[in-house]
Amino acid sequence: MDGHDTCGHHGHGPAAHGPARTAELVARAERLAQDLGLQFTALRRRTLEVVAEEGRPLGAYDIAERLSAPGKRVAAVSVYRALDFLTEHGLVHRIASRNAFVPCEHGHGAGESAVFLICRSCGSVDETISAEIERSLDRTLAQAGFKPASRIVEIEGECGTCQGRQEAG
Amino acid sequence: MDGHDTCGHHGHGPAAHGPARTAELVARAERLAQDLGLQFTALRRRTLEVVAEEGRPLGAYDIAERLSAPGKRVAAVSVYRALDFLTEHGLVHRIASRNAFVPCEHGHGAGESAVFLICRSCGSVDETISAEIERSLDRTLAQAGFKPASRIVEIEGECGTCQGRQEAG
């Protein structure tokens, strides 16, 4: 179940996960809470940190386990509530096809749409944004008279790194 | 006026798709089984029929219940196996965001991609295909060096029918 976490983030963006990304996300959350008068509690911060540092989709129960200490167990239901908050404000994304969560790798708000590239070999998830895809989606939706509220675009396949690894042997 | 084929019917109520659609799907399944030497068993056919006649996404356990009779209970696990077969061959689709299944409304194979428009008000699912979206997706994937295997595009929102109803009421 544990994989090669060095896979992911192809050309589009700098940096992967790790402490830098985590600090950036936490800072964004604090700013957001400040501005909107929301509470960025310890549980929510720790949940965000766990998700941000993993580098692959984490289930709610996995997060709960990581947040638990030998005398202080964190129940999954608490994690779900924290995740509700985080997803609502665009700090983490839910991967519907995996029932798992990943940190938001872009600064976009919760309303915008992202494309998730999920590697079947290493389990990494790469988040990209394409104005072209959004435009064509918007056109199709308008044509169908459909008013979108949220969009899920998840592509499963093999990432560049794993393709190279397979060819190499 | 294409790009959005005959999917203007936003099903409300139990009998949105109707026997015609069902018969067409069953016929396609039989042809497919004939050609590929597969077994289109009674369970698989009945599962397909139930899904095709519902007009909205059905969970595996709902299907099991509909297939069960007062002396002959069908377990969910059997339904899952039938659904595996049906999805593998493009006869039904899985809606990841709902953990539910809908009949395939197009003749496309399992490998192609579809866009699902899921109405939050009436629960109907409309399946459309857009070459434009596929093109832009392909471009983005190629740019990222990602080799796609399956694609999930699910838009939640409000269908045209429900928008009109809300304004009127």
Next chain:
DNA sequence: GCCTTGCCTGTTACAGTGTAACGATCGGCG
């Protein structure tokens, strides 16, 4: 100070979703 209010969290219990494992059955084939 005290009380109320609202939000967050802990806890329990439970519903819904999906899979593993094993055995039985059936049809085809040497």
Next chain:
DNA sequence: CGCCGATCGTTACACTGTAACAGGCAAGGC
């Protein structure tokens, strides 16, 4: 006949998610 492969029934179990209720804690009004 026995073997083989695929399907299906059954049980058991793991994983995912939510409902309901109680306690804590900060903010604001009396």
